Amino acid sequence: MSLSIIESCVNCWACYDVCPSEAIYEAAPHFLIDAKKCTECEGDYADPQCASICPIEGAILDAAGESINPPGSLTGIPPEMMEKAMAEIQAR
Secondary structure, three states: OOOEEOOOOOOOOOOHHHOOOOOEEOOOOOOEEOOOOOOOOOOOOOOOHHHHHOOOOOOEEOOOOOEOOOOOOOOOOOHHHHHHHHHHHHHO
Protein backbone atom coordinates (compact mmCIF):
# COMPACT_ATOMS: atom_id res chain seq x y z
CA MET A 1 0.00 0.00 0.00
CA SER A 2 1.58 3.22 -1.16
CA LEU A 3 0.74 6.46 -2.86
CA SER A 4 2.79 7.97 -5.66
CA ILE A 5 3.46 11.43 -7.00
CA ILE A 6 3.61 11.85 -10.78
CA GLU A 7 5.31 14.33 -13.10
CA SER A 8 2.55 16.96 -12.84
CA CYS A 9 3.95 17.77 -9.36
CA VAL A 10 5.28 21.34 -9.27
CA ASN A 11 7.53 20.92 -6.21
CA CYS A 12 5.50 23.36 -4.10
CA TRP A 13 6.56 21.61 -0.86
CA ALA A 14 2.97 21.54 0.49
CA CYS A 15 2.97 17.77 0.98
CA TYR A 16 6.45 17.45 2.39
CA ASP A 17 5.79 18.69 5.92
CA VAL A 18 2.38 17.05 6.37
CA CYS A 19 3.50 13.46 5.74
CA PRO A 20 3.38 11.68 9.15
CA SER A 21 5.64 8.84 7.95
CA GLU A 22 8.21 11.13 6.30
CA ALA A 23 7.81 9.16 3.07
CA ILE A 24 7.98 12.16 0.73
CA TYR A 25 11.36 13.22 -0.55
CA GLU A 26 12.75 15.67 -3.07
CA ALA A 27 13.99 14.19 -6.32
CA ALA A 28 14.45 15.48 -9.84
CA PRO A 29 12.27 16.59 -11.52
CA HIS A 30 9.54 16.31 -8.82
CA PHE A 31 8.84 14.96 -5.34
CA LEU A 32 8.48 11.21 -4.87
CA ILE A 33 7.02 8.92 -2.21
CA ASP A 34 9.07 6.12 -0.67
CA ALA A 35 6.77 3.10 -1.00
CA LYS A 36 8.43 1.38 1.95
CA LYS A 37 7.59 4.28 4.27
CA CYS A 38 4.17 5.33 2.93
CA THR A 39 1.23 4.19 5.09
CA GLU A 40 -1.37 6.29 3.20
CA CYS A 41 -1.77 7.96 6.63
CA GLU A 42 -3.63 4.91 7.90
CA GLY A 43 -3.77 5.05 11.68
CA ASP A 44 -2.86 8.74 11.69
CA TYR A 45 -5.53 10.46 9.57
CA ALA A 46 -8.77 9.57 7.78
CA ASP A 47 -7.40 10.83 4.44
CA PRO A 48 -3.89 10.94 2.98
CA GLN A 49 -2.49 14.28 4.05
CA CYS A 50 -0.36 14.80 0.95
CA ALA A 51 -3.41 14.56 -1.31
CA SER A 52 -5.54 16.71 0.98
CA ILE A 53 -3.12 19.63 0.67
CA CYS A 54 -1.83 19.14 -2.89
CA PRO A 55 -2.83 22.08 -5.13
CA ILE A 56 -2.37 20.10 -8.36
CA GLU A 57 -5.27 17.95 -9.53
CA GLY A 58 -4.19 14.44 -10.47
CA ALA A 59 -0.65 14.69 -9.09
CA ILE A 60 -1.05 12.02 -6.40
CA LEU A 61 -2.15 8.48 -7.21
CA ASP A 62 -3.32 5.69 -4.93
CA ALA A 63 -1.87 2.18 -5.00
CA ALA A 64 -4.21 1.26 -7.88
CA GLY A 65 -2.94 4.17 -9.99
CA GLU A 66 -6.14 6.19 -9.55
CA SER A 67 -5.92 9.92 -8.95
CA ILE A 68 -6.81 10.83 -5.38
CA ASN A 69 -7.71 14.39 -6.40
CA PRO A 70 -8.94 13.95 -9.98
CA PRO A 71 -9.55 16.78 -12.45
CA GLY A 72 -12.37 18.99 -11.20
CA SER A 73 -12.05 17.94 -7.57
CA LEU A 74 -10.20 21.07 -6.47
CA THR A 75 -11.74 23.66 -8.76
CA GLY A 76 -15.25 22.26 -8.79
CA ILE A 77 -15.24 22.68 -12.57
CA PRO A 78 -16.15 19.49 -14.45
CA PRO A 79 -13.35 18.48 -16.86
CA GLU A 80 -15.66 18.85 -19.88
CA MET A 81 -16.46 22.46 -18.97
CA MET A 82 -12.79 23.21 -18.39
CA GLU A 83 -11.83 21.82 -21.81
CA LYS A 84 -14.53 23.91 -23.49
CA ALA A 85 -13.47 27.07 -21.65
CA MET A 86 -9.79 26.50 -22.45
CA ALA A 87 -10.61 25.94 -26.13
CA GLU A 88 -12.55 29.23 -26.21
CA ILE A 89 -9.67 31.09 -24.54
CA GLN A 90 -7.08 29.63 -26.92
CA ALA A 91 -9.24 30.51 -29.94
CA ARG A 92 -9.11 34.21 -29.07
